[in-house]
Amino acid sequence: MFLDYYNLSPLLMQIHAFLCSVMPEWLALTLEGLVVGVFILVMYAVLAIILIYMERKVCAAFQCRIGPNRVGGKGGLLQVPADVLKILTKEIISLKHSDHFLYALAPFLVILASILTFSCLPWNKGGEILHMNIGIFFVLAASSIGVLGILLAGWSSNSKYTLIGAVRSGAMIISYELSIGLSVLTMVVMSGAMDIQTIVEGQANGWNIFKGHIPAIMAFIIYLIAGNAEANRGPFDLAEAEQELTAGYHTEYSGMHFGFFYLAEYLNLFITAGIATTLFLGGWMPLHIAGLDGLNMVMDYIPGFVWFIGKTFFIVFLLMWIRWTFPRLRIDQVLTLEWKYLMPLSLVVLLLMTVCKVFGLTF
């Protein structure tokens, strides 16, 4: 099988065996843990910088502007690193009336939720950090820690803007979590597994969105809408509607403290897109078209992580496109959209997918 060229797990096993042979196992595990931790931090920072730069360029293109173009040569490539340095040198203001413990705890929860889900993404064959047989379920569970951080941030700051921003955001995120859960469930019915690697490997001869035809495409659209709301972006960013709420739940955070929320927001965008890629667009699986063996062979030579990152950035672009195209919704419109349209629709899609699967109507 071609795909095994890029399988990382034998290599990782060999490294582990080698380390265990030259040092005690606990030391080997500590060393591996350190490497994994540094890898996560580096990926996290690099992806955040790329995503913020991409967002600024894409939004500029949609609004007929140029975007960042001064710092670091022609394209403004060093604009975001410069912003990161700037945010590090900003004063962190300590509030007088806030609940200090919860105020300090909130960024931890937000970052924890996003790093836990981030490390479940299947980068390559054998290349995910947390591998477990209930993978996608764990992702759903871990991602809902984030809303706790948002609610705590808003409540503990003791300001009216943050309170309204937090409850709006909380109501919206928990509502859209249902649609996300149901569309993920649809794809679990489709692939018959919760293990992320098994879901990806089940798409070897056709991605789920092609195999599951109508219900899969509908679930994909529902997932994109709900995922956009989950990441607090796009037409659903009423929690931080600048005109009415200044910055929503993180109004009272300053400097790097605010930076964590900003970082988590962009990484959540990437994670949403990554999970969509895994479930619907085949994760690291190359594009295979039945009958075109020559094409399939060429596609197999492209490594898995290139496919994964490429597809994920395609979906990130779609989500940015949505964000900069649609006007912001009101809270009642947001909740109506979820509870009266998306939620019944995703239940119907789930039943439709089960019918297709049970009677063998999928490809």
Added chain:
Amino acid sequence: MFFTFIIVVILTAIVLVVAAMTIAKLLAPRSFNPQKGEPYECGIPTRGQSWVQFKAGYYLFAILFLMFDIETVFLFPWAVVADQVGVYALVSVGFFLVVLILGLAYAWRKGALEWK
């Protein structure tokens, strides 16, 4: 192996926040001003506490969310084996969903989904 890595990931998250906060505290300037600690409300002094009783509409949606989220949790084990069990899985989950959809319809009819 798995538990090692989940601890590593959790520690990474904590280290990221602590390290970035430490760097920021070392680099950032500090100045004291009694106005700075006040809640930001566009320069106008704030009135009273912000820890107040709040609109019940949000609470209602949280209750509804609880019902459907637990339903999703119950459906996950079913979803894994739905294909192997076949028509029986479809029928049984059909009953389960009908009950839930009736619940949603009841909430809808009672006006719990209206934003007032």
